[in-house]
Amino acid sequence: MQPKVYFAEQHDIRDSSIDKDALFVLSRLREEGFIAYLVGGGVRDLLMGKEPKDFDISTSARPEQVKRLFRNCILIGRRFRLAHVRFGKQIIEVSTFRSGETEESNLILRDNVWGSPEQDVLRRDFTINGLFYDPSDHKIIDYVGGFKDLTLHLLRTIGTPSARFRQDPVRMIRCLKFRARFGFQIDQEILSALSECRDEILKSSPARLLEEMLRMLESGASEPFFHLLQEFGFLDLLFPALAIAMRREVGSTIFAYLRAADNYVLATKEAPPLDRAVLVSSLLFPLLQDKLEEHIAETGKEATSTAIHELAWQIEEEALSNSFLEFPRKLRAFIGFILESQLRLNPQSGPVVRRARVASHPDFHLALQFLSLRSLVDPSVTEVYNTYKELPKRPSRRRLPKEE
Ligand code: ATP
Ligand code: MG
Secondary structure, three states: OOOEEEOHHHOOOOHHHOOHHHHHHHHHHHHOOOOEEEEOHHHHHHHOOOOOOOOEEEEOOOHHHHHHHOOOEEEEOOOOOEEEEEEOOEEEEEEEOEOOOOOOOOOOOOOOOEOOHHHHHHOOOEHHHOEEEEOOOOEEEEOOOHHHHHHHOEOOEOOOHHHHHHHOOHHHHHHHHHHHHHOOEOOHHHHHHHHHHHHHHHHOOHHHHHHHHHHHHOOOOHHHHHHHHHHOOHHHHHOHHHHHHHHOOHHHHHHHHHHHHHHHHHHOOOOOOOOHHHHHHHHHHHHHHHHHHHHHHHHOOOOOHHHHHHHHHHHHHHHHHOOOOOOOHHHHHHHHHHHHHHHHHOOOOOOOOOOOHHHHOOOHHHHHHHHHHHHHHOHHHHHHHHHHHOOOOOOOOOOOOOOO
């Protein structure tokens, strides 16, 4: 099939918006006679006038050939072999054109059959993610109608929605992610496929789902995303404790936290992002507060710090162990610590004891970051937050590694 080609005067992508390392990798591949394009989310974001998070490259060079061209390159992945070219902290992902599943193929497990550029886009998920960009001549190469869909704000799958969702159920979550992030329309066929294939989500990889979920918490569009997860019934399957909570009154506080996290992300693009443990804690902290209020209503007394400790870890355990998402142990430990430390920093009543012991904990910076998020939801916490913020900073000894 002949692709539609859009020339420089038909789009707004400028070389200055493209990462120079990505441009270097592209030109090096081309010098060696390979075809090489920018592809996927990077091209989509450039066309939407947004700053791309990552720049992915698709090429006719095989992974070993890419490796030979760049000293700073490693090959990763068994199911999906990729080259990572590293420049300092930044990684440019280079994948070889491959032919994907046909509409008839079932759940895909292997993905290493090389193919043509056209085959390579046909295996991708949505038309807006299926565009190539060639910076050498400023051309957009469009086999799937993604350019028009971007201008029309349409989210369309490449191929039949139900077939593509069955092949890789994570695509359903990605569908809601793009709807939440861009507000694009989805048509009736996708809506029907989402409800028809919903249960298939439990066949997908919990680690991949967790990564999509965490990325959405960091995206600035987590509130609409969780509304969509709830509306389409995915939350009940993936995170039942949260789904139940969100239907109760406390649900509105959870959404208020998500909104605060979104506002924080959008307002502080250059600042260090909120830690993933802080973001997950914002889903669970309202549950702890709820339980503590119940405790006061029942006993007429505040919970002791031992009781708070137990409740915090019980909520963490109930919510995260029953979830289909696979939360790594270390992340869970940070979340438990954040939850239990909050009531020490800001007791339900009585004076705040500055320099509470928790302030010397090696993960205190996480508790403090959560307190800053809390102060956006509940301004009465601001004063306490400011008090702790001024304590001299201890270097943090532990950091949560980001999954790639
Ligand atoms: P983000 O902005 O969150 O990074 P993205 O679309 O770039 O969004 P990535 O996970 O970085 O998402 O994937 C890069 C590209 O790989 C996508 O744009 C899409 O073309 C393709 N892709 C990713 N996940 C899938 C999938 N599950 N099925 C088919 N193609 C996919
Ligand atoms: Mg991406």
